[in-house]
Amino acid sequence: MPSLAKPLEDLLVQSGRPAKTDGRHVNLPIELGSTIVFDTLAEFEAARDKRYETGTMYYGRYGNEASFQLERALSQLDHAHGTTLTSSGVAAISLTLLTFARPGMHLLVADNVYANTRAFCDKVLTGLSVRVEYFDPMVGEGVSDLITPETCAIMFEAPGSGTFEVPDIPAIASASKAAGIPSIIDSTWATPVFCAPLTLGVDVVVASCSKYLSGHSDCMLGMIACTETYHDQIRSTVMAVGDKTGGQEVFLMLRGLRTLKVRMDAIDAAGREIATWLAEQPQVKRLLHPAFESCPGHAHWRRDFSGAAGLFGVVFHTCSNDQIRSFVDALQHFGIGVSWGGYESLVLPVTPTRTGTDWSEDGQLVRFNIGLDDPETLKADLAAALPLLTS
Numbered sequence: 001m002p003s004l005a006k007p008l009e010d011l012l013v014q015s016g017r018p019a020k021t022d023g024r025h026v027n028l029p030i031e032l033g034s035t036i037v038f039d040t041l042a043e044f045e046a047a048r049d050k051r052y053e054t055g056t057m058y059y060g061r062y063g064n065e066a067s068f069q070l071e072r073a074l075s076q077l078d079h080a081h082g083t084t085l086t087s088s089g090v091a092a093i094s095l096t097l098l099t100f101a102r103p104g105m106h107l108l109v110a111d112n113v114y115a116n117t118r119a120f121c122d123k124v125l126t127g128l129s130v131r132v133e134y135f136d137p138m139v140g141e142g143v144s145d146l147i148t149p150e151t152c153a154i155m156f157e158a159p160g161s162g163t164f165e166v167p168d169i170p171a172i173a174s175a176s177k178a179a180g181i182p183s184i185i186d187s188t189w190a191t192p193v194f195c196a197p198l199t200l201g202v203d204v205v206v207a208s209c210s211k212y213l214s215g216h217s218d219c220m221l222g223m224i225a226c227t228e229t230y231h232d233q234i235r236s237t238v239m240a241v242g243d244k245t246g247g248q249e250v251f252l253m254l255r256g257l258r259t260l261k262v263r264m265d266a267i268d269a270a271g272r273e274i275a276t277w278l279a280e281q282p283q284v285k286r287l288l289h290p291a292f293e294s295c296p297g298h299a300h301w302r303r304d305f306s307g308a309a310g311l312f313g314v315v316f317h318t319c320s321n322d323q324i325r326s327f328v329d330a331l332q333h334f335g336i337g338v339s340w341g342g343y344e345s346l347v348l349p350v351t352p353t354r355t356g357t358d359w360s361e362d363g364q365l366v367r368f369n370i371g372l373d374d375p376e377t378l379k380a381d382l383a384a385a386l387p388l389l390t391s
């Protein structure tokens, strides 16, 4: 990983809050508000002209001191020229794609993207006459052959949602650069702690802050961090659409950032411990965990990432749907629910959607999110439920 101006730990502790000597609380307060008033019309007009810029107080929808502080902190962490907050991860993805996709254009999207990225492409962009083509996420530099004069952007994820293939990030980024189009990566899984896609040549990082970045399953928020080339364009779309982040979410996200590194390190260790244990169980056919050789793209992970998140897949030997359901229902310490990246452990059976490639793994895929529980507790929980897959 390239080095930041300050050690990551220091940035996470210090950025986005008041300096230590100014006699205030260590945290910024929850900032609420719509109207901002000015003493003179000239001051009002100056703010109006710069209202899309991070730091300009003009009207609550465009941001406030706390949200600007958070945007600056995220830019530092992601090596970005600028960051724009959005109301959710889905909003970050859809508003970024909306910035580039126009009727008649062609959009390349990796076939293993998050389900709601696909839903936005298929429900909204296709309806706007954008031709969406789903490509093999492991195509690497071969993505160049798919780019046409109409291609407006390449959207991908590392690793892919549900199936965890790790693409060749620099190869895809350099193909898109050569064609003069933006590459957009969903880097929610890695967070800036484990991967810095902008330093690998990617133009735009989108992420759900509702996951690890805030980290406590109490906040919905998204972010778009990008290079200078695309920052203003994307920010204008977000502002023009009127997407808005709430003061409480910004507060919770700033608070979550302080512990991001320690949470990620603990979750990485626990995730690998449980994955290692699962790999030894007779019911398990294959681990889809980027830090393990059995995961497609493991070599890319080793080259481009400095750690692994606690979300991974397990392919169980073929059994009945009823057995999978009984297994999941029997787990006492894993909650059943969407999302991930909080302190709690979760489990969910997954059926991958593919339209550009095949996902032809025999067996049943289950996704685990390892939280901050004691790994021994989780192993005991799994050990008690696994026999249901063979009985």
Ligand SMILES: Cc1ncc(COP(=O)(O)O)c(C=O)c1O
Residues within 6 Å of the ligand: 088, 089, 090, 091, 114, 157, 161, 186, 188, 189, 207, 208, 209, 210, 211, 220, 221, 222, 338, 339, 340
């Ligand atoms: C990889 C990925 N990106 C984006 C999102 C969407 O984030 P949000 O729930 O904040 O809209 C999710 C949510 O599950 C996700 O898994």
